[in-house]
Amino acid sequence: MRILILLCAAVTTFTLSATAQAFCGFYVARADTALFNKASQVVLVRDGDRTVITMANDFQGETRDFAMVIPVPTFIEREQINVGDAALLDHLDAYTAPRLVEYHDPDPCAPFELKSSDMSLPRRAVMAAKRPTAEEQGVTIEASYTVGEYDILILSATESDGLIDWLKDNDYRLPSGAQPVVNSYLKQGMRFFVARVNLEEQAKLGFAKLRPLQIAFESKRFMLPIRLGTLNANGAQELFVYTLTRTGRVETANYRTVRLPSNTDVPEYVEDEFGDFYQAMFAHQVKKEKKRAVFLEYAWDMAWCDPCAADPLSAAQLRKLGVFWLDQANASQRKITPQAQNVFVTRLHVRYDKDHFPEDLMFHETGDRSNFQGRYVIRHPFKGNITCGAEAYRAEVRKRQEREAETLANLTGWSIEDIRKQIPMLAGTEPTPRSPWWKKLWD
Secondary structure, three states: OOOEOOOOOOOOEEOOOOOOOOOOOEEEEEOOHHHOOOEEEEEEEEEOOEEEEEEEOOOOOOHHHOEEEEEEOOOOOHHHEEEOOHHHHHHHHHHHOOEEEEEEOOOOOOOOOOOEEOOOOOOOOOOOOOOOOOHHHOEEEEEEEEEOOEEEEEEEEOOHHHHHHHHHHOOOOOOOOHHHHHHHHHHOOOEEEEEEEOHHHHHHHOOOOOOOEEEEEEOOOOEEOOHHHHHOOOOOEEEEEEEEEOOOOEEEOOOEEEEOOOOEEOOHHHHHHHHHHHHHHHHHHHHHOOOOEEEEEEEEEOOOOOOOOOOOOOHHHHHHOOOOOOOHHHHHHHOOOOOOOOOEEEEEEEEEOOOOOOOOEEEEEOOOOOOEEOEEEEEEOOOOOOOOOOHHHHHHHHHHHHHHHHHHHHHHOOOHHHHHHOOOOHHHOOOOOOOOOOOOOOO
């Protein structure tokens, strides 16, 4: 059996220039989680000591081989566990994903105008030998639940070796090196949430794909244990964390939180290969930060977006994700529109492994409600018939295209010569590369 160790804590736009508060532009593409392999998604709803986690897994294979072991900070009762809707995470992913927007230059010969537009495994009957009981191994099965298609156990233990032996005896194949990590969680008083797929229940419910699991609990620690997940990982893993709070943007307290380069102009041809651009750009930024940073991709009030890569989540959708502070009395009224108030979403993206992320992720709420999004801009030169000379406009486009080439090379590490070859130059002209300032210093 492959064990999957997940993570737990626990519009109106304008075609012309943008301001610092309103980015604007026509949304044309987004960089969602589907671009990345081995990507896990976690939604953290947090207010005070109360936390609701929604965990989506990227398990590929037979559901009979699925298993999940998650450290949790407290005892979990049946009513604290729910099976969620994967569509909600897809919607949240789309809403917060880095995006590509475009502008089209107006006719340089026409008067300036502002235009606007609407963004369980089956039990084995025969055992080869009598297995030690959980009690004999120092393991306490504190609770056992069936929730949707999942069979769930809540475990505590006195020693890590006993817990590991019990998990292995019950076909949970823990990776090499798990004992010190498990022991550190036990010393913190943490329990373990263990889940398998109940094949009979899954068949009754008719779900072909595994749905997200949700857990609600109280804890002073705002954290996400990731160390178990690094032990048997084949290379670096992608993690997307979406936090929903009342206070504002969330950052990691024990690792640097870095804003991705944003609001930059890129060449026109990036529109056809935005996915390749974003993957290369993200990998280049990870390397620049020596693989030790957590990247901010989005921070925004859920009530609106600009430009919208997807509609904001409605109050009803947010409540299904566990946003418990929304006023139930007004919920029916809020369903009329997609907006919901007093929910701030932060999207964090981290590529991690055990060498560069030896600690669990610890979070803190900043109270900062300023907006940020990963946003990349294409500015199309005017393609119609230019009836006036417009030499100044043509010269400015050539300079702009060279700046875009340099920006793309700096963001991705791609060869600037290869980039220049792919830029459709205005009227067949070539850009004039800027010479270093010192080139003719002593001529």
